[in-house]
Amino acid sequence: MAAFPQKSPLEEKGGTMKTTENVSNKMGSVPMNRLVFTMGVPMILSMVLQAFYNIVDSYFVSCMTDPAVPNLGDYAVNALTLAFPIQMLIVAIGVGTGVGTNALLSRNLGEGNREKSSRISGNSIFLSCCTYAVFLLFGLLGVGVYIRSQTSDALVIELASSYLRICSVLSFGCVVYMIYEKLLQATGCTMLATIAQMSGVVVNIILDPIMIFGWFGCPAMGVDGAAYATVIGQFVSLMLGFLFHTAANRKYFDTSLRYLAPQRSIIQEIYKIGIPAIIMQALMSFMTYGVNIVLGSLSTAAVTAYGIYYKIQQFVFFAAFGMNNAMIPIISYNFGRRDKMRVDSGIRYGMLYTLVILGAGAVALQVFAHQLIGIFAVSEEARQLCIYAIRIITPGYLFAGANIAFQGILQAFGCGVQSLLLSLIRLIVVALPLAWLLTRLPNAELLVWSAFPIAEGAALVCALVLMRRVGRRVAAFLASGAEQTAAME
Numbered sequence: 232m233a234a235f236p237q238k239s240p241l242e243e244k245g246g247t248m249k250t251t252e253n254v255s256n257k258m259g260s261v262p263m264n265r266l267v268f269t270m271g272v273p274m275i276l277s278m279v280l281q282a283f284y285n286i287v288d289s290y291f292v293s294c295m296t297d298p299a300v301p302n303l304g305d306y307a308v309n310a311l312t313l314a315f316p317i318q319m320l321i322v323a324i325g326v327g328t329g330v331g332t333n334a335l336l337s338r339n340l341g342e343g344n345r346e347k348s349s350r351i352s353g354n355s356i357f358l359s360c361c362t363y364a365v366f367l368l369f370g371l372l373g374v375g376v377y378i379r380s381q382t383s384d385a386l387v388i389e390l391a392s393s394y395l396r397i398c399s400v401l402s403f404g405c406v407v408y409m410i411y412e413k414l415l416q417a418t419g420c421t422m423l424a425t426i427a428q429m430s431g432v433v434v435n436i437i438l439d440p441i442m443i444f445g446w447f448g449c450p451a452m453g454v455d456g457a458a459y460a461t462v463i464g465q466f467v468s469l470m471l472g473f474l475f476h477t478a479a480n481r482k483y484f485d486t487s488l489r490y491l492a493p494q495r496s497i498i499q500e501i502y503k504i505g506i507p508a509i510i511m512q513a514l515m516s517f518m519t520y521g522v523n524i525v526l527g528s529l530s531t532a533a534v535t536a537y538g539i540y541y542k543i544q545q546f547v548f549f550a551a552f553g554m555n556n557a558m559i560p561i562i563s564y565n566f567g568r569r570d571k572m573r574v575d576s577g578i579r580y581g582m583l584y585t586l587v588i589l590g591a592g593a594v595a596l597q598v599f600a601h602q603l604i605g606i607f608a609v610s611e612e613a614r615q616l617c618i619y620a621i622r623i624i625t626p627g628y629l630f631a632g633a634n635i636a637f638q639g640i641l642q643a644f645g646c647g648v649q650s651l652l653l654s655l656i657r658l659i660v661v662a663l664p665l666a667w668l669l670t671r672l673p674n675a676e677l678l679v680w681s682a683f684p685i686a687e688g689a690a691l692v693c694a695l696v697l698m699r700r701v702g703r704r705v706a707a708f709l710a711s712g713a714e715q716t717a718a719m720e
Contacts, residue, residue, distance in 0.1 A: 411472030
């Protein structure tokens, strides 16, 4: 069921709320084609830069060599692939909490509720600190068990455990920055969020080779150096995000520390939208974990190939998620104002731009597959399997683009459960069982990749059914707002 906003005090008296903030906020006034584009581009850049954290680490560790360990780069990339689902889970909880914060904050800004907006902001930061405490405990106590559940190779276990322990224990910068990023995005300050993110990525890129290979007097730390470079970059983003939030968002709501005090009703509202979003993001982590196990039954090279493909794919999908993140506050803001024309326009342009991103990404990967895979210093077997993956999976990207857009639309309307169902079908219900079945057939190392586009196609059918049902309720809600406006005029 859609969590539609309640009537404001003015609406209870028969009118619609019109505040100076509503009129001046660009989400309620800028032409929609330009608004979606201008808000989307910084978010796309931010998400694509997030992908750099993983791709840069994988590239540099693939170049590691040791005369005593042939193909050390393959082992190192394999280790990072096994650690990756937990890194994705950290991001999932941070982003999911941020999505709930973003949608709820945007709606309250649209309704002109400054006090509640301040409490939403403070409580979201409090929740991010709680999230960090969970991953700190995991980093101290659970890493070894998790890695050993995916492999029995002693060297991979050692490399992966060390890398993941650092990333988990020092994940504070990653988790808390994601909340500041969403707070800036909710008020339209997307470029500031991008600057903070870009700064962290640049620091990571600079530090990676220095700390991995021991340049400029730094001790050579191998995969540990990749982990330290990553978390240092995340802390840089956090510090800038905090400064930008404090300076830029105070005109929209109070950024005082007193709003950090937890308030049950606010937390419940954030997670009413946020928990389905967390689960949706976490499903990507669970899918990757499951695929690692499924492919591990075929060969180590298949796991390495999937790890490389997935991190290359992230540049395309993260760009689509960036557009998704732009759609959510825009649609949610105008939904809170009951502006049907702008809601419809936001959906139309958001869907169009998302499909363009995925279509262009699919073409680029098909054309430049050999060149992209050639960057990584891995075995020829892993390289060929990764090229097969690109050839087979990318034709389903348009299905995936529509699904990602529909998930954002449903989240903007507060229909988190429906959006979650769509994610389950895309990532778990169809993809994993089908991938497992395909590993039982001849030529499994080729056929297994077809599970992913088939899953996207099945999910799109379900998305169209869900949107038809939700659309009727949304239309009725927006129409009631138009009638109230007409009565006042």
